[in-house]
Amino acid sequence: MQELEVTLIKKNISIGQYTSIQYLEQGSFITCFTALDINQQKVIVIISNNQKELQTRLQMSQKLQNVNQVQKYSVLAKLQIKQDTQSQLNEYYPNIFCQNSFALIGEFYENSFNSFIKNMTVQEKINTFRELLKIVKTLHENSVYHMDLKPSNIMIHDGELILIDFGQSVCESEVESVLNTSAYSPRHDVYACSVIPEKFDVYCLGNILHDMLVQIPLSTSLVQDSRQYKQLQDSIGNLAANIIFGMTTREQEQRYTVSFALNHPIFTANEMEQIDQETLLVRFLNSWAQSSNYSPSAESFIQLNQQLSQDFSYSDLATSNNLFDTRQSLYDFTGNMLISAVHSCYISVEDSLDL
Incomplete structure (x- = not known):
């Protein structure tokens, strides 16, 4: 394993040929700095006392070396810190560096996922989510499971999604x-x-x-025909509610696979306009029931919102720039005083389960 000496000059940390630019964050296992190498290439330096966690990142990077849309790492090194340097580091960066620390050098991406999707229409968000599914499908085809997918672990480079932070990934x-x-x-x-x-x-x-469409993550699994699910249907439509339900149901075996989710009618409805959305959804759910030996009762997914779907289709939602416009359209159609949106309230677990 390579060894890199750590020095400190005016609070700037140098690790071998890498000089720190900005301290980013300190997490449970890692501390991140942006750094500049001797060739003026921007990188990210991850410092950790957990060698196993960094080795996992490097291992997954090597396993996915032919996959473009994942973060790549190049060097895993043990840090050499002199005693006087250690005293200075303890003063400016306490609890970060010690004699048993390791550094992992990798690519740095500056643009965040949330900033990237902030001003997107709903349809643009759906298209972006489809691209994310394709990346994860490639991971799974290579027997790599990320195990920590969240917006902060998705970065943007040249307009493309990049998955980062494979420290918790597994191959089993x-x-x-x-x-x-x-x-x-x-x-x-x-x-x-x-x-x-x-x-x-x-x-x-x-x-x-769910977070992309209603600006808040789920607090618990969706339950079919619960009030939470009905509110989600009212807020974002049958197709969007169904794919979220199918991916977040409590029983692991009953969740969609990534490959199956990619064939969901939410992605194909616009390409098959001659077939109504309810028919597409029934076909999809019947196909899922046959492939998974699980029957989700396709009719129950659509009958609750059938009349609404006839007058307010998902394509109407897809052209809306925000959910306020969507709720206003629903208000105009139904005449109700209030159309509840999921992001306006949390539903308790008991209520979600209809207990």
Whole structure:
């Protein structure tokens, strides 16, 4: 393993040929700096006392070296810190560096996912989510499961999505436990006897889509025919509500796969305008039931909102720039005093489960 000496000059840290530019953040396992190397190439330096976590990142980077839309790492090195330097580091950067620290050098991406989608229309967000699904599908085809998918781990480079932070990734099709407790992860999976990594990623993806469309992540799994689900239908339409439900349902085995989600009518409805959306959704759900031995009762997904769909189609929602316009259109149609949007309130777990 390569060794790099750490020096400190006027609070600027040098790690071998890399000189720190900006201190970014300190997390549970990592501390991040942007740095400049001798060739004036911008990189990110990740410092950690957890060698295993950094080795996982490097291993996944090497396994996915032919996949363009993932963060790449080049150097894993052990840090050499002299005693006088250690004293200075403790003064300016306490609890970050020690003699057992390691550095992982990788690519740096400046533009965040949330900034990228901020001014998008709903249809543009749906198209962007489809691209995210394609990237994760490629990961799964290479037997890599990210296990920490969330907006902050999606960056933008030259207009393309880039997945970063593979520190919790696994290659196994089933694991006994996971440590992830982010707002986008299925918390009930964390406490399960075993976890299916593919379906763990699927839940996170569904929750990301929920956040993209209603500006807040789910607080609990969606339950079919619950008040929470009905409100989501009213807010974003049948197709969007269904794909989120199918990806975030509590039972791991019953969640859609990434490949199946890519064939959801939310992505194909505009290409098949001669077929009404309810028919597309029924066909999709019947196909899922046949492939997964799970029957989600296709009719129940559409009958609750059938009349609404006839007068307010998903294509109307897709052309809206924000959910306020969508709710106003629903208000004009129904004459109700209030159309509840998911992002305006949290539904309690008991209410969501109709207990």
